[in-house]
Amino acid sequence: MPELPEVETVRRGLDGVLVGRTITGLEVTGRRSVRRQRPGELVERVVGRRVVLVERRGKYLALVLDDDQVLVIHLRMSGQLLSVKDPHARPRAPHTHVVMGLEDGSEVRFVDARTFGEWFVTDDVRDDGLPSFFDQLGPDPLVDGLTAPVLRERIAGKRTAIKVALTDQHVVAGIGNLYADEICYAARVLPTRRCDTLDEEEIRRIAAAARRILREAIVLRGSSLRDARYRDLMGDLGGYQTRHRAYGRAGEGCRRCGGTIERLEIGARSAYCCRGCQH
DNA sequence: AGCATCACCTGGCTGC
């Protein structure tokens, strides 16, 4: 499940293969991957355009085109982008739903088994050339930074669990179920703690943990889990899964206090934590 | 308005 570190890794890959190149073809074969507009409209508006910039906010990828439109891609649960240099030599993987052809003969393929991911093009952009709906997102910890005062202001007065707030893209952009657990664990705060019960020191620890963990996960090119099959643009696995301290470790020992990692449910989502050292 | 819950979707795993 791609979150900020995985999407940022893919963005860096796309930056190398797309910027300055012209999109020579776009084939939409999946029925659900393009749903905000007719697939034919997307193809017509995008083909022939040159990519001038590849940006990211939270889990959204934004390909800024030379006519000021933006091609937006969200991977959601299982979406994968793959760069293929020699398309005829490599058969398309099952669940390939969109194929973008480039002027150098290479392709970028969108593979998405669960079909939650989506592509759409918009010309509703801000002064900085990025989609206007990005205004609805909270600060991106990597792009905008996430200081303790900013986090305090974003969660002020909230009665929800801190984990619910951290994974709410309107509060902070880019954190999903996995990194929220890792951040709460590193901050020694239970994911179930109500936002309005957190003191200054705890908020400071959460903000610091978010910055550190997301940065470290990007260095290791994201997390590839056993079931989900996240790979980067070149098809390589990430390496951060070996650093997980909470997520997916129910019943295993806590590496900090020797307690046991528990699996809880918060709003029908799993949450992993240690009651021994998170409070 | 703010918060909780549900629908969407299917590969892979569990258990009988």
Added chain:
DNA sequence: TGCAGCCAGGTGATGC
């Protein structure tokens, strides 16, 4: 061994 049924979760809609 085969297969039914469950689980995973980001986002937007719906309900309270």
